Amino acid sequence: MRDVAVIGVGMIPFGRRDQDTLMDMLAYASMKALDDAGLGDKGVDALYVGNMGAGILQHQSSIASALVDRLSLLPAAAEAIENGPASGGSAVKNGVLAVASGYYDVVLVAGGEKMREVTGWRATDFVATMTHPEVEYPYGITLPGMAGMFTRLYMEKYGLTREMLVEVAIKNQKMGALNPYAHVEMMITKEGIYESPHSVVNNPPAADPLHLYDACPVSDGAAALVLCPLEMAAKLTKNVPVLVAGFGQATDTHTLQERDDPTDLKAVTLAAQQAFERAKLKPEDIHVAELHDAFTVLEIAESEHVGFFKKGEGGKAVLAGKTRLGGKLPINVSGGLKARGHPVGATGVAQVVDIVWQLRHELPEDRQVKNAQNGLTVNFGGFGNNVVCFILRRVEQ
């Protein structure tokens, strides 16, 4: 089994990209990643595309072959990976396995989604395709609905408060406003949310106890990265290589109702345990993390399930500023899904791209975690039914 490194990364600004097709976005992000790696004449052996909705939203299949052709990477092997909102993380994982196996040397992974083609109930309907088709969606449950119920239970069991959730939203939108790739450019304040006469209008309840600002936006976007064996990195690129030190992936029951304790995100715990074990690291060794905050509550819950904080302590850590830039463990310095946006197939790739920038120490001062050596990502599919976790490590040359 070979060690695998990320040697090139690229992203396009998330948001509304009405002028671009899905294929345009995947191609732009891929070209940026290839350009960043600076491979020169060295070709790409295989391509993985992380995407959830091309069939449903674009009425298109075989998108990986189409992307290979678009990028003039023929005859590279190619396939698309569908794994709900964890499609991006799954695509990265399969790219890592492909290189680790020794079959392929240079692998491109691109994740993308064009979601703004549908809005309102159609967007909610698209997302709900990831629920159980017989016992969940037909009874009216949607992802925001699940998140609302999860939040209520988390509040009852662990003392989570609305104030903690609001603080996550404020933190992530503040960072998003600094990130040129983020969808949401607007900063919000506690005063604005609580004391404005328009607060109920501006931030109305969405799925009680979650409000509008607790949810990520519906975004278009794409991100890409280039993988190769660590031993080849120095020959192929001038970038500081970032080692995929470990990864983990686990599934949980497809329906929330079948879980013994619905507040227990078992797949997050297991995926993180696997990743830490392979990386031979512990939660306290992580310097920066990108968690899957499709809803504010998930950032807090995941920060506890991966082992950064004890159960019930994650929300307090947010209030104490521990997860801000400059805090003990900055989380979602990119703005997270909450502000960078959540084009589902892109997210898992974008998270790794953001951590790579952190570990290469290439971000401007107002977004760089000083001297970050190890980073972690959590990409959360369904309502935690399929979770992919990566641990990345800067390789000093």
Add this chain to the structure above:
Amino acid sequence: MRDVAVIGVGMIPFGRRDQDTLMDMLAYASMKALDDAGLGDKGVDALYVGNMGAGILQHQSSIASALVDRLSLLPAAAEAIENGPASGGSAVKNGVLAVASGYYDVVLVAGGEKMREVTGWRATDFVATMTHPEVEYPYGITLPGMAGMFTRLYMEKYGLTREMLVEVAIKNQKMGALNPYAHVEMMITKEGIYESPHSVVNNPPAADPLHLYDACPVSDGAAALVLCPLEMAAKLTKNVPVLVAGFGQATDTHTLQERDDPTDLKAVTLAAQQAFERAKLKPEDIHVAELHDAFTVLEIAESEHVGFFKKGEGGKAVLAGKTRLGGKLPINVSGGLKARGHPVGATGVAQVVDIVWQLRHELPEDRQVKNAQNGLTVNFGGFGNNVVCFILRRVEQ
């Protein structure tokens, strides 16, 4: 890189399966494969699902997680692979890489499609989602249309005749009639096709020069297999292990019109070359093959492009009986896509399953290639824009 073996296989009868959901079919085939492997208490580490149309046809995503739960294989890692009609082959490939890498020991691969939910133009429309969304489908080209034009060019360049195509249809429907898993149970004869007063009615032109009997049916179906490191096979199963001796995968231009010579299926040639190189075998070492005869012409063209026959000789070989059971190189003894059926995501997996049965010498006499040691499959995506080829070898114990 570890050697990988197929230690369990399963399939359900292809055809109209109105009573089953996609998830039912994937689960049934998976349970058969797991039962065949006889793993006992040993769990499954990861699951790959080959599927093209769950989003479009079933309005469903995250099907791999759903299948893990349905099969009680939690917390196995899982993702779905979309690669058009090569989705099944791609899923097997990624399962092989996952085991070869050393990350996972026991991997389940299931391929399935429920296509009969749509018929007529909607079925053609579904298949056309694999074409180029801007320069092909909007101008009216469909897959049968492409196959018709390809056939005309092949006739002009290589002397292919309608008689050769009919012979493929007769051969494959004859074998399909013997195969309990095949969709098409009806045998056809040359006399019936050419001399019946109803021949034009029974076998009307579909996409000139192709007629109805030149095309595979629209089928529901699923197939599955279990992979593990060859070195563990003896401990895990009583079955004769079948080694994945080699595989290859290559892409070609997404649009047919961009190819220098549209009769040259470059991706088939390249994928086969890669597979033979890895397997350290030559075309003459293969004893049985499953080729992707979505149209009769493709069986002949692929048999030439993988190197079994010279260009222009494949059709003659069919007429001479060389590709029949009992001939020098039996092709599509299962009945092929033409008769077994072509539930797109299932096909690439089903091909490997059929070859495994051949190499384990488990088929009844009227379908068994005597003493077959090496087999080959070609899974053909789009119109040859993404091709996956496997070479399998019986491992004597």
